Amino acid sequence: MTCLSEMKISAPLLGTLLSLATATSVFAADTSKVCQGHSPGFRAAVIELYTSEGCSSCPPADDWLRRLPRDDLESGRVVPLALHVDYWNHLGWRDPFSQPQFTTRQRTLAARNHSRTIYTPGLFLNGKEWRGWHRDHLAARTAGLATERPAANIQLSASARDNSMQLRGAVSWNRDFPQHMALYIAVLESDLVTRIAAGENAGRTLHHGHVVRYLSDAIVLTPQVAKFEHRLALPTAWKRTSLGVAAFVEDSASGEILQAVSLPRCPG
Numbered sequence: 317m318t319c320l321s322e323m324k325i326s327a328p329l330l331g332t333l334l335s336l337a338t339a340t341s342v343f344a345a346d347t348s349k350v351c352q353g354h355s356p357g358f359r360a361a362v363i364e365l366y367t368s369e370g371c372s373s374c375p376p377a378d379d380w381l382r383r384l385p386r387d388d389l390e391s392g393r394v395v396p397l398a399l400h401v402d403y404w405n406h407l408g409w410r411d412p413f414s415q416p417q418f419t420t421r422q423r424t425l426a427a428r429n430h431s432r433t434i435y436t437p438g439l440f441l442n443g444k445e446w447r448g449w450h451r452d453h454l455a456a457r458t459a460g461l462a463t464e465r466p467a468a469n470i471q472l473s474a475s476a477r478d479n480s481m482q483l484r485g486a487v488s489w490n491r492d493f494p495q496h497m498a499l500y501i502a503v504l505e506s507d508l509v510t511r512i513a514a515g516e517n518a519g520r521t522l523h524h525g526h527v528v529r530y531l532s533d534a535i536v537l538t539p540q541v542a543k544f545e546h547r548l549a550l551p552t553a554w555k556r557t558s559l560g561v562a563a564f565v566e567d568s569a570s571g572e573i574l575q576a577v578s579l580p581r582c583p584g
Contacts, residue, residue, distance in 0.1 A: 351582035352473035356392035359464040360576040366422045366438040369411040370404030372516035377437035382525025387455040395578040396526040409515030428571040443571035466575040483546040493539035496569040503530040504560040
């Protein structure tokens with residue numbers, strides 16, 4: 317199914333800063349209320365699911381993703397992201413989690429993979445299209461990544477106060493700096509339940525996890541160690557105890573994701 321034209325939405329961003337610093341100065345002096353972590357010593361697998369509540373073939377993929385990580389995968393090996401697209405919204409049900417930004421990203425990934433169409437459910441593994449997700453064993457599929465030394469290291473911390481979230485971190489490199497590197501930061505929400513009243517899934521109750529509620533624009537990285545600070549508004553509808561954060565480094569030319577980190581229950 318081809319996508320509709322869309323307008324880029326403005327994210328609930330209060331301020332973004334990218335500067336150069338050493339990793340030792342990443343976190344605030346008072347870390348007692350800060351959730352923090354770092355990427356693993358191997359290359360993580362970022363799984364992007366492009367989905368919609370208006371698509372009758374999507375619920376099995378939604379269920380599969382929300383149960384990740386599983387398959388005896390060690391901590392940090394998989395970073396699942398559910399991105400709800402908006403090109404099904406005209407068929408009777410408007411997906412409340414959909415964003416035109418995600419349709420644009422799916423279209424970009426499809427073009428990088430030499431595909432002329434976008435569809436749901438559509439999955440990408442570290443930027444590469446993955447059509448066999450429903451029959452492949454995930455642990456076996458990602459076994460090679462667990463033996464790779466990552467090109468980048470990511471530190472990430474998050475704290476929520478009042479109606480905003482503060483995200484801080486740093487990126488460093490294990491080899492010569494690759495060209496065209498960009499960082500993305502995501503805020504995720506799990507434990508979401510929707511009773512569908514119309515469209516292809518009318519009458520069904522759908523359950524979602526790892527739903528991307530906010531995805532930053534690309535933050536261009538430099539050869540030096542990069543420190544970042546990111547503050548965004550938290551809508552009251554988002555459940556604090558079900559929020560998580562993630563960050564990943566992408567080759568903006570090829571779309572390949574080089575490293576990622578996820579804090580699945582943070583800061584709640």
